[in-house]
Amino acid sequence: MDKDCTIYVAGHRGLVGSALVRRLKEQGYGRIVHQTSSELDLRDRDQVERWFSEQSIDYVFLAAAKVGGIAANQDFPADFIRDNLLIQTNVIDAAYRHNVKKLLFLGSTCIYPKLAPQPMREQDLLGGPLEPSNEPYAVAKITGIKMCQAYNRQYGTRFISVMPTNLYGPQDNFDLHTSHVLPALIRKFHDAMVSNAASVEVWGSGEPKREFLHSDDLADACVFLMKNYGGDEIVNVGWGKDIKISELAALIGRIVGYEGDIVYDRTKPDGTPRKLVDVSRLTEMGWQARITLEEGLRRTYQDYLKEIYHTGGVR
Numbered sequence: 001m002d003k004d005c006t007i008y009v010a011g012h013r014g015l016v017g018s019a020l021v022r023r024l025k026e027q028g029y030g031r032i033v034h035q036t037s038s039e040l041d042l043r044d045r046d047q048v049e050r051w052f053s054e055q056s057i058d059y060v061f062l063a064a065a066k067v068g069g070i071a072a073n074q075d076f077p078a079d080f081i082r083d084n085l086l087i088q089t090n091v092i093d094a095a096y097r098h099n100v101k102k103l104l105f106l107g108s109t110c111i112y113p114k115l116a117p118q119p120m121r122e123q124d125l126l127g128g129p130l131e132p133s134n135e136p137y138a139v140a141k142i143t144g145i146k147m148c149q150a151y152n153r154q155y156g157t158r159f160i161s162v163m164p165t166n167l168y169g170p171q172d173n174f175d176l177h178t179s180h181v182l183p184a185l186i187r188k189f190h191d192a193m194v195s196n197a198a199s200v201e202v203w204g205s206g207e208p209k210r211e212f213l214h215s216d217d218l219a220d221a222c223v224f225l226m227k228n229y230g231g232d233e234i235v236n237v238g239w240g241k242d243i244k245i246s247e248l249a250a251l252i253g254r255i256v257g258y259e260g261d262i263v264y265d266r267t268k269p270d271g272t273p274r275k276l277v278d279v280s281r282l283t284e285m286g287w288q289a290r291i292t293l294e295e296g297l298r299r300t301y302q303d304y305l306k307e308i309y310h311t312g313g314v315r
């Protein structure tokens with residue numbers, strides 16, 4: 001990627017998109033273009049067509065999507081499959097028709113079978129039934145992967161697909177109904193600490209395990225892959241270790257300084273029991289994550305505090 005190339009970061013205000021913009025700027029890329037969803041609704045083919053005709057885009061990071069935690073996926077399954085299919089189809093097709101040099105599609109590790117052997121390897125894709133709580137979202141993501149591969153085969157494009165594990169960092173969604181577990185627990189423990197509450201409620205049994213990667217590490221991996229990888233195979237990105245939700249809750253409680261009890265609401269779903277990814281493909285290419293969970297959590301909690309105290313709220 002030449003320093004004067006035009007890079008479109010779709011979803012630049014989100015967790016991943018904002019980290020990508022930070023990383024690209026740090027590396028000296030000066031022509032980064034983007035639009036908010038109200039300026040450019042990527043579900044609308046005509047708007048997408050107009051945007052690609054007006055810009056001369058060389059590279060696309062496709063980080064715009066309908067994203068949410070376990071409850072949002074269960075409550076809005078139609079929105080998750082429709083919006084993601086529309087966004088990714090419109091952007092991938094426009095990138096082909098407007099001769100984009102390379103596109104990076106962001107998938108997710110929920111594409112792997114619910115009971116895939118751990119750690120999950122790239123070749124486990126389509127090896128068994130999916131986790132029901134996020135199946136519509138996962139099916140949209142699998143379609144995005146297959147679309148990139150089909151365009152590469154038929155049209156000779158260079159569209160690559162990256163599968164990140166559960167992410168966290170600045171600009172995350174802290175809404176208690178729609179967020180993922182890590183930002184939800186930061187907010188719950190912080191609120192409980194401030195209000196002196198006797199306990200914090202954690203959903204499910206606390207037994208499922210998840211792997212967490214800081215968005216700055218993911219952005220670094222995506223820029224690395226955009227520069228160094230042109231293959232058809234999907235690539236996992238993760239930290240390499242997972243922890244139980246109960247351990248995560250205890251760690252966040254300690255970082256926030258909350259000393260009350262943790263109670264488990266077993267009426268809420270656990271979701272998939274475990275989803276650790278095998279990162280050997282990426283490690284063999286020479287990339288490794290750097291931000292430990294404890295350091296990343298401390299940074300994220302500081303960012304959260306700055307956000308609520310200086311701007312009056314978080315999304």
Ligand SMILES: NC(=O)C1=CN([C@@H]2O[C@H](COP(=O)(O)OP(=O)(O)OC[C@H]3O[C@@H](n4cnc5c(N)ncnc54)[C@H](OP(=O)(O)O)[C@@H]3O)[C@@H](O)[C@H]2O)C=CC1
Binds near residue numbers: 062066
């Ligand atoms: N968060 C996670 O744990 C994981 C995320 N991923 C993937 O990474 C990618 C980015 O996720 P993340 O950053 O967490 O998500 P966020 O929800 O933080 O950001 C998504 C972005 O997408 C944009 N967007 C949504 N709908 C539209 C639309 N109709 N038109 C234009 N833009 C739209 C939003 O723009 P605006 O702000 O302008 O409304 C928003 O900034 C997604 O593909 C997701 O599936 C993969 C694994 C884990």
Ligand SMILES: C[C@H]1O[C@H](OP(=O)(O)OP(=O)(O)OC[C@H]2O[C@@H](n3cnc4c(=O)[nH]c(N)nc43)[C@H](O)[C@@H]2O)[C@@H](O)[C@@H](O)C1=O
Binds near residue numbers: 069
């Ligand atoms: C990234 C990934 O994210 C989603 O899958 P998920 O990992 O199951 O989602 P999650 O982060 O919401 O939950 C992880 C675990 O944590 C438990 N949990 C406890 N307490 C809270 C809580 O307060 N909020 C939330 N959200 N979860 C909680 C929760 O019950 C579950 O056992 C999908 O969008 C999927 O499609 C996807 O790609």
